[in-house]
Amino acid sequence: MSGTFVGMPAFPKAAHEAVGNTTLRGNLRHATHTIRAKRANAVAEVSDWAELREAGKRIKDHTLRHLDRYLEQVEESVVAAGGVVHWAADADEANRIVTHLVKMTGESEVVKVKSMATQEIGLNEALEAEGIHAYETDLAELIVQLGKDRPSHILVPAIHRNRGEIRDIFAREMGEWGRPAPEGLTDTPAELAEAARLHLREKFLRAKVGISGANFIVADTGTLVVVESEGNGRMCLTLPETLISVVGIEKIVPTWRDLEVFLQTLPRSSTAERMNPYTSTWTGTTDGDGPSTFHLVLLDNGRTDTLADEVGRQALRCIRCSACLNVCPVYERAGGHAYGSVYPGPIGAILSPQLRGTQSEIDASLPYASSLCGACYEVCPVAIDIPEVLVHLRERVVEGGPVTREGNRVVLKPAKGHATERAAMRAARWALGRPGALRTGQRLASRTRRLHPRALPGPGKAWSGTRDLPAVPAEPFRDWWQRTRGGKDGGQ
Amino acid sequence: MNSRERILGRVRRALADVPGDEASYERAVARDYLREHGERTVEQTVDLLAENLADYRAIVHRCTADDLAATVAGILSARGTRTVLVPPGLDPGWLAAVEGAERVADRAESTPHELDGVDSVVTGCAVAIAETGTIVLDGGPDQGRRRVTLVPDHHICVVRVPEQVVSSVPQALERLDPVRPLTWISGPSATSDIELDRVEGVHGPRTLEVVLVGEV
Numbered sequence: 001m002s003g004t005f006v007g008m009p010a011f012p013k014a015a016h017e018a019v020g021n022t023t024l025r026g027n028l029r030h031a032t033h034t035i036r037a038k039r040a041n042a043v044a045e046v047s048d049w050a051e052l053r054e055a056g057k058r059i060k061d062h063t064l065r066h067l068d069r070y071l072e073q074v075e076e077s078v079v080a081a082g083g084v085v086h087w088a089a090d091a092d093e094a095n096r097i098v099t100h101l102v103k104m105t106g107e108s109e110v111v112k113v114k115s116m117a118t119q120e121i122g123l124n125e126a127l128e129a130e131g132i133h134a135y136e137t138d139l140a141e142l143i144v145q146l147g148k149d150r151p152s153h154i155l156v157p158a159i160h161r162n163r164g165e166i167r168d169i170f171a172r173e174m175g176e177w178g179r180p181a182p183e184g185l186t187d188t189p190a191e192l193a194e195a196a197r198l199h200l201r202e203k204f205l206r207a208k209v210g211i212s213g214a215n216f217i218v219a220d221t222g223t224l225v226v227v228e229s230e231g232n233g234r235m236c237l238t239l240p241e242t243l244i245s246v247v248g249i250e251k252i253v254p255t256w257r258d259l260e261v262f263l264q265t266l267p268r269s270s271t272a273e274r275m276n277p278y279t280s281t282w283t284g285t286t287d288g289d290g291p292s293t294f295h296l297v298l299l300d301n302g303r304t305d306t307l308a309d310e311v312g313r314q315a316l317r318c319i320r321c322s323a324c325l326n327v328c329p330v331y332e333r334a335g336g337h338a339y340g341s342v343y344p345g346p347i348g349a350i351l352s353p354q355l356r357g358t359q360s361e362i363d364a365s366l367p368y369a370s371s372l373c374g375a376c377y378e379v380c381p382v383a384i385d386i387p388e389v390l391v392h393l394r395e396r397v398v399e400g401g402p403v404t405r406e407g408n409r410v411v412l413k414p415a416k417g418h419a420t421e422r423a424a425m426r427a428a429r430w431a432l433g434r435p436g437a438l439r440t441g442q443r444l445a446s447r448t449r450r451l452h453p454r455a456l457p458g459p460g461k462a463w464s465g466t467r468d469l470p471a472v473p474a475e476p477f478r479d480w481w482q483r484t485r486g487g488k489d490g491g492q
Numbered sequence: 493m494n495s496r497e498r499i500l501g502r503v504r505r506a507l508a509d510v511p512g513d514e515a516s517y518e519r520a521v522a523r524d525y526l527r528e529h530g531e532r533t534v535e536q537t538v539d540l541l542a543e544n545l546a547d548y549r550a551i552v553h554r555c556t557a558d559d560l561a562a563t564v565a566g567i568l569s570a571r572g573t574r575t576v577l578v579p580p581g582l583d584p585g586w587l588a589a590v591e592g593a594e595r596v597a598d599r600a601e602s603t604p605h606e607l608d609g610v611d612s613v614v615t616g617c618a619v620a621i622a623e624t625g626t627i628v629l630d631g632g633p634d635q636g637r638r639r640v641t642l643v644p645d646h647h648i649c650v651v652r653v654p655e656q657v658v659s660s661v662p663q664a665l666e667r668l669d670p671v672r673p674l675t676w677i678s679g680p681s682a683t684s685d686i687e688l689d690r691v692e693g694v695h696g697p698r699t700l701e702v703v704l705v706g707e708v
Contacts (some may be wrong), residue, residue, distance in 0.1 A: 259665055
């Protein structure tokens, strides 16, 4: 397994391989089922969940619909509080800015808080190429980094690893990176957590540069918020002299008061807790407490392209809780790696193809990585209608049409490989618009039903390879209805 | 064109469909949710705080103001603390009964390594939230800078009840000043990263003891 998502096969192929891995399926089933019941209890504790969800949705929608104004306000507030603001149009630019800022400090190592944005832009690899070592300090990110692995979950990137595998990775790899794992390390979670504490402590205590993301930026105060559990976030945010935060432009909320919604919905949705162990908020720099230099890098990297899509833009409401992954039957079986992106699961299936475009094989296949069961929409704390966006993106892949890429309007061609689907849809449109032809066709199908094959021939073969063809009834419904007057005559 | 202008330009073009006279922030955001969950007496709110703190494995002590010094001294001696970190503005009375533990001041030039060698830290707090079992520190004189409650492995936090206790997250945010660096603490450090199950004890203090002091 390599540490990059580049050149991933399309979802069906990657998922097919993952589904055959019984250890992976066992690990995912155990973890997702554990969290599902707990989340339901945590949500049931608050009687106004529906109202909180609606408020969260509206706050985010309002912010996104006036994002230019709020971005300018963030810049103004952060600068007024003593921070420096940088703007990065894409991943390369963000990586160049951060690398430059680290080099300016003269340091060759940084400690990192878990951050989806820096995973998305491949910051660790960019820093390594310039001779700067980035140490991941979140326990799950550490497991992924030491295991030379890829993240497979938004909240718990090592969810695909069970305790035994984690023990083996720690015992084998920790010595390469610093303090080795204790002798005789067992696979009890408390001992594994202790091993991580010992291994990372020396790195925290000597760190001069910390790199983070943020869960929220408050526009009116310029405050950044990091929600975490272990205390590694607090270490990275307070001990170093320089703090660099890379944050997607969709993370803004207008006012301090808005946190009263998200600090209730996020912990309950993600780790199923009333409140996560630690939340840090900071506004610029504070004399004598924490970093003396603070840089905020505002990241676009496909977000404005997503914003340009009136249906798809709701994906930008996402607060990265990962509840949708934990309830998804497809994610539970295929695992996160099959999605070929740092954003796996249902939200990844709508976010990745929008951030990156649908040109690659994997991105064109992601809108299909769903049975459209809707469980993701049910649990989403900001009410993102993921099935709606999935269907919208499927249409884009099949039909092509105008989209925005890197700020420019372009017209996508219909994807190859969907010719049969398009032909079938055209035929359906024709038939459904002509009742006479439809009736004739249905009667013909009923009469010939004994001759129907069990699988489709030709281009339809792949489709029927995993599905039973629907059985054609002996009599079309409309004929039955007319004959029996809607069943009133007791006809069968 | 620099990236700032490029990104803002992209945003504006992306939002061409948004009408100029759209509802203002105040009108666009319905706040039909509750300011607090359920009705409780002051005593019940403090009890709920104690219950939720304990549920996330904080050790809770309750005492009157007169017994505070003895309670703090008892916690430190039971722990076997030899050195205790003291924020600059901590009421000296809180530690008046401590014997056998050296008081260490947090100086501006104290390094993280020095803090790592200290056994315990005693602080006050800014506010405590009953519904979530959370204490919030705002770097006030009786709390010190953020690192003093992070690096030592044992944190004793004194909460004055009922005056520092609120019911809910919305009520807590009203009381807090966003300009100050805040740390919200709900139990000792923990992780859900191994099989999505909560395990206490990673990088922050592995033992959190909360003293609820007051007549309630």
